[in-house]
Amino acid sequence: MASGVSFSVSATDGRARTGALVTPRGAIRTPAFMPVGTAATVKAMLPENVRETGADILLGNTYHLMLRPGAERVARLGGLHRFMNWDGPILTDSGGFQVMSLADLRKLTEEGVTFRSHVDGSKHMLSPESSMEIQRLLGSDIVMCFDECPALPAPRERVADSMRLSMRWAARSRDAFGDRPGHALFGIQQGGLEQDLRAESAEALTAIGFDGYAIGGLAVGEGQDAMFGVLDHAPQMLPADRPRYLMGVGKPDDIVGAVRRGVDMFDCVLPSRSGRTGQALTRRGAVNIKNARHADDPRPLDPDCPCPCCRSYSRAYLHHVFKAGEIISSMLMTWHNLHYYQELMQGLRDAIAEERLDAFAQGFERRRAGGDLDPL
Amino acid sequence: MASGVSFSVSATDGRARTGALVTPRGAIRTPAFMPVGTAATVKAMLPENVRETGADILLGNTYHLMLRPGAERVARLGGLHRFMNWDGPILTDSGGFQVMSLADLRKLTEEGVTFRSHVDGSKHMLSPESSMEIQRLLGSDIVMCFDECPALPAPRERVADSMRLSMRWAARSRDAFGDRPGHALFGIQQGGLEQDLRAESAEALTAIGFDGYAIGGLAVGEGQDAMFGVLDHAPQMLPADRPRYLMGVGKPDDIVGAVRRGVDMFDCVLPSRSGRTGQALTRRGAVNIKNARHADDPRPLDPDCPCPCCRSYSRAYLHHVFKAGEIISSMLMTWHNLHYYQELMQGLRDAIAEERLDAFAQGFERRRAGGDLDPL
Numbered sequence: 001m002a003s004g005v006s007f008s009v010s011a012t013d014g015r016a017r018t019g020a021l022v023t024p025r026g027a028i029r030t031p032a033f034m035p036v037g038t039a040a041t042v043k044a045m046l047p048e049n050v051r052e053t054g055a056d057i058l059l060g061n062t063y064h065l066m067l068r069p070g071a072e073r074v075a076r077l078g079g080l081h082r083f084m085n086w087d088g089p090i091l092t093d094s095g096g097f098q099v100m101s102l103a104d105l106r107k108l109t110e111e112g113v114t115f116r117s118h119v120d121g122s123k124h125m126l127s128p129e130s131s132m133e134i135q136r137l138l139g140s141d142i143v144m145c146f147d148e149c150p151a152l153p154a155p156r157e158r159v160a161d162s163m164r165l166s167m168r169w170a171a172r173s174r175d176a177f178g179d180r181p182g183h184a185l186f187g188i189q190q191g192g193l194e195q196d197l198r199a200e201s202a203e204a205l206t207a208i209g210f211d212g213y214a215i216g217g218l219a220v221g222e223g224q225d226a227m228f229g230v231l232d233h234a235p236q237m238l239p240a241d242r243p244r245y246l247m248g249v250g251k252p253d254d255i256v257g258a259v260r261r262g263v264d265m266f267d268c269v270l271p272s273r274s275g276r277t278g279q280a281l282t283r284r285g286a287v288n289i290k291n292a293r294h295a296d297d298p299r300p301l302d303p304d305c306p307c308p309c310c311r312s313y314s315r316a317y318l319h320h321v322f323k324a325g326e327i328i329s330s331m332l333m334t335w336h337n338l339h340y341y342q343e344l345m346q347g348l349r350d351a352i353a354e355e356r357l358d359a360f361a362q363g364f365e366r367r368r369a370g371g372d373l374d375p376l
Numbered sequence: 377m378a379s380g381v382s383f384s385v386s387a388t389d390g391r392a393r394t395g396a397l398v399t400p401r402g403a404i405r406t407p408a409f410m411p412v413g414t415a416a417t418v419k420a421m422l423p424e425n426v427r428e429t430g431a432d433i434l435l436g437n438t439y440h441l442m443l444r445p446g447a448e449r450v451a452r453l454g455g456l457h458r459f460m461n462w463d464g465p466i467l468t469d470s471g472g473f474q475v476m477s478l479a480d481l482r483k484l485t486e487e488g489v490t491f492r493s494h495v496d497g498s499k500h501m502l503s504p505e506s507s508m509e510i511q512r513l514l515g516s517d518i519v520m521c522f523d524e525c526p527a528l529p530a531p532r533e534r535v536a537d538s539m540r541l542s543m544r545w546a547a548r549s550r551d552a553f554g555d556r557p558g559h560a561l562f563g564i565q566q567g568g569l570e571q572d573l574r575a576e577s578a579e580a581l582t583a584i585g586f587d588g589y590a591i592g593g594l595a596v597g598e599g600q601d602a603m604f605g606v607l608d609h610a611p612q613m614l615p616a617d618r619p620r621y622l623m624g625v626g627k628p629d630d631i632v633g634a635v636r637r638g639v640d641m642f643d644c645v646l647p648s649r650s651g652r653t654g655q656a657l658t659r660r661g662a663v664n665i666k667n668a669r670h671a672d673d674p675r676p677l678d679p680d681c682p683c684p685c686c687r688s689y690s691r692a693y694l695h696h697v698f699k700a701g702e703i704i705s706s707m708l709m710t711w712h713n714l715h716y717y718q719e720l721m722q723g724l725r726d727a728i729a730e731e732r733l734d735a736f737a738q739g740f741e742r743r744r745a746g747g748d749l750d751p752l
Contacts, residue, residue: 039696039697039700039702040693040696040697041697041702041703041704043702043703043704044703044704044707045704046684046704046707046708068696068699068700069671069692069695069696073671073672073692076672077672077674077690077692077693078674083690083692083693083696084693085688085689085693295445295449296449296452296453298453298454308422312461313461314453314459316445316449316453316459317416317453317459317460317461319445320415320416320444320445320459321415321416321417323444324415324444326415326417326419327417327419327420327703327706327707328417328419328420328421328422330703331420331422331703331707332422
C-alpha cells in the first residue's frame, strides 16, 4: 500500500472480516460506515458530534466541493479537514457518479466529462487527471479513481463499454495520482450485474494495483437480491489484503448482508437524509415520526438506545418539532440515525471478532421483523 | 413575592442594578437575556448548548404552544421543561401580543380575544383566565399577565383604552393565577410613549401587586430614541424591589441603554433569527456573512470570541455553508449570536458590580463604531 497507510484483518468469520485501515490521520475500524459530508458538512450535525457517534472517517463529494466553494479555495484555506473542522480521515469520491446524475448538459468522451454546474451554470471538465488534482487540493486521505457507470438495468454492451472506459480511466487515475505518502488511492470495480464483466474489471484493477478496491455501480436501482447476487462473487475477485468498499450502500440490512459477503467499508446518505425527512432507523425497524400515533407517545425512539436523542426526547417531542418544521428535528433524528449506524457497525465488528456473525445477523433480522412485544 | 421565588439586588451603578431572581429551578442572574424558544425549541440549538452560552432561563410562547402541540398535551407529557429537555426556569408570555400579530380573524372584546389558528384554522379563545390556565399547564415558572397593546405610532386614545383594558385584565390574571408557590406572576405596564399613561399603568399594577413588572408595548416600531425616552422614566415608576423586564428587546445597543436605565430582564428573537439569516452580532458590530468578501477569509467571526463557532470555523466556511443552504450555518451562527448576547450580559453584570458601567458602555460603543484597526 501507499507508505503511511496500512490495512490489516484481525479476525474473520466466514467471508466477513474485521480489522483496521490505518492512515496518518487515524485508524478506520472495519467494517466501517462513512457518514456523507457532501458540501463540507454532514447535514444538521457538528463534526464533533459525528465523531461522538463512533464515526472514524467522513466522505466528501468532489463534484459538490469543486463547484462550491471550489477546490482551489479549499486548498488556500488549509484543506478540507481544517475547512470543515474534521481532523480524522476523509475519503472523497471522484465526482464521476455525481456529475452523471446531477450536472447539466454533460458530454462524455474518452477524455472525460464536460458539464455545466447545477449551482450557477458555469462550464467545467472532469477527467481522471482533473479529478486527481481536485482531490489532492481538497486534501483527501483516500482518493477514488475517476469512473463512470450506467443506471441499472442497462444493456450488457452499455455496461461492458462503460466498465472498460472506467478501467482505462483507472490507469490514468493511477498515473496522475503518482506517489503521495500517507494518501491512498482506491480503484473501482464496475461491470453491473454481469459476473464475467466484474471479473474482467477486477483483473484490470489488480493489474494496475491500488491501495483499496471499491465495488461500484450498485445501489443504482437493481434491488437487494440482484446486489447480493453480485456480492456473492465480487468481493472475492478483489485482493484479500486490501479493503473492499461498497459505494453508496445502504440500508441497515444491505450492510449486514454485504459484510457477510466480505465488504469492509460503506457510505450512504440514508441515515442523514432519513433524519431530515422524519424517518428514524432503529434496531426494531424504521419509525416514521410524522405518523400521528406518535403525538402523545412519551417513549424515546428506541428505549435501549443511548444516543442524546433517545436519552432526552420523547417521540411526542420529535413528532411536534418535525411537524413544526423546526431545525432541531433534523439535528436530533440525524444524530440518532448516525448513532444507530455506528452501533450496528460496532456490533458487526464485535460479532466477527467473536465468530458469532450468523447469530448476530439472525438477531438483527428477528428484531427488524417485529419480534418485539412493544412494536415501534 | 411568591413563596419560593425571590429577587435581590446585589449592586447598583446609577440606575442600573445587578442581582438575581431565584426560583426553585435555579437562579437567573440579572441583567438577564432570555433566548426565545417559541415552539419548545430555541431554533437550531440543543438546549444543553443554549445553557453553555450562559443562559439561565428561556422564554416560551403561549400562543404557539397552545396551538401546537397544545397545552394539555404538554401537561400530559410532564410539562414544557421535560418536553423540551430544559430543566432551568422558563418564562412564558401570555399569548396576548402574538395573537394580535399572528392569528387570523381575531376579535377583541372585554372578555378576551377569539381567533383562528394560523396553523390549521381551528377556533380558539384567549382571556386572562385561559392564558393563566394554559401557562399553568405548560408548567411555566414565570407567568405573564394577559395583555394587549397597539403598534406604535397609535392615537393617544387608542393607547389609553388599550392600557386600561390591559389593567383590568391584569387584575383578572392575578385572581385567576391564585397562589402558586414557586411560580411567579409578572404584571405588564402599558401606555405607549405617553408618560402619564405609563404612570397610571404602573400605579394600577402596583396596587394589584405582582412578583415582577414588565415594560410592554415597546419595540413595536417606535424607534430607539422614543423607546429610551420612555425608559428614562418607566422603570422608576415600578417597585425597586422587583425585577423589571423589557419585553421583546432587543439589539445589543438597545439592551445596554435599557440596562443603564434600570431594566433587569430582556428577551428577543434577534440573535437566533439573525443567526439563521446569516447575520452575526459581534463586539465589533454586525457581520453579514452573505457578503462575497468573506468567501476567502480564514478569520473567525470574532478572533476574541471563545464560542465553538469562532474557535473552529472561518468566515469562509460560514459563507460557504450559508450560500449552500446547509443547516450547520444556522446552528453555528445562532450559537455565536447567543453566546455574544450572554457575554454582553455578563459584561454588564460585572461592570455594574464594579461600578464602571459608564466605561463599559463607552467601550461597547467605541468597538461598535469601528474603532478597531481590523474592521469586520
